[in-house]
Amino acid sequence: MSDACTSEPARAIKAIDKHSVHQICSGQVVLTLATAVKELVENSVDAGATNIDVRLKECGAELVEVSDNGKGVEEANFEGLTLKHHTSKLRDFSDLIHVETFGFRGEALSSLCALSNLSVVTCHESSQVGTKLVFDHKGHLVQQSPNPRQQGTTVSLQQLFYTLPVRHKEFQRNIKKEYAKMIHVLQSYCIISTGVRITCSNQNGQGKRSTVLSTSGSQSMRDNIGAIFGPKQLQSLLPFQQVSPAENVIEEYGLKDADLPKQLFTITGFVSRGDHGVGRSATDRQFFFINNRPCDPLKVTKLVNEVYHMYNRHQYPFVALNIAVASECVDVNVTPDKRQIFLQEEKLLLAILKTSLINMYEAGVNKISLNYTPTPSTNTTTSEICQVVSSNDKVPEPGEEPVRQTPKSSLNLAGLKAAFSSSSFSSSSGIKSSVTKASNCAPTQKTLQSFFKGTVKAS
Known part of the structure; x- marks a missing residue:
């Protein structure tokens, strides 16, 4: 070992200054364009909005703007709106078990302040006129002025990631990929948010603003799928039919039938038929939800594709499945973006899914493909x-x-x-x-x- 490595005196351990901590943590909370849009859309849904409009410029590189007709923000909450870990959804850790809102950590707006130029125009249901709020990178309110607006909130992000030069350069270089990922995440909220009309549009340069996707605010997941992907996609789908796990599948997952909790999971949604030609060449239309929360359950995704490949080897299914389970059996506070979720009795869920999907596809395979019924007559015409x-x-x-x-x-x-x-x-x-x-x-x-x-x- 060289003298240069050993001769440096030990440096005292000191706290990192608050502004640096804020920047470090913010870069871990909002990683992509998809995360930024997701956080804003979740805030709108949590505010009771029935109409959400996502407007982008240059695929989000210049501007991301999300408007809603939710409750709006009360004046008393203006200053706390973008402060770290300030939220109206939790009071202490025990509330986390029963939280039913998308957001609860109080990090999203604070992090977006650190990563972009953030402004808010809001009008609370009790206010006569709206207010425009401008915040600095620390989340402090620096400007407040009257601004005409109907009830609801608009959050605008300009120059996302420009405070992190390396990430900003990478973000702009890969903007098309970032944009595609964002659309996929937004599609998941469009599918699950029944009764909420969501639209997304983009404008490049001085060109015309084009609508990328829109839903009509239907109360049905099926209608939402049709609005986003068209009637042709709907025709290729089977409604998910849940059955109890078969004995051989229970054994496969090492479960004991006597100890299995009954009625723990309720699974609803749609999957592609098993016929060749109705599936897809990639896993680009697979959406999973736990208690209406979009997530990435890796084992569930893997299982669904494996079962589908038993009947259609060369394609992947469209999937939109919502798994309802008691809130105390789920931990959603695993990663900052809340896409990873821990589940109790996960093996039981996999056993139910496997048995149900096999039953659905076997029923399709075993259907008689001839419009013919043998008759007792002696002469076949x-x-x-x-x-x-x-x-x-x-x-x-x-x-x-x-x-x-x-x-x-x-x-x-x-x-x-x-x-x-x-x-x-x-x-x-x-x-x-x-x-x-x-x-x-x-x-x-x-x-x-x-x-x-x-x-x-x-x-």
């Missing part, structure tokens, strides 16, 4: 044969949406044998005459003829 051969699409059940046609190759040989095993085919001549009658049917009859010829020769 030409029209019956034509119907069996040419009609190979799945029969929708009552209340179920029509299912897309399956490829002709999916006709099962055993199914064909069963379909043509009536008494009229007991003799070779019967087979030959029926084939002759059917020769005027669709071109697919060629394969049937060869099938019957093979049967005749074998007999």
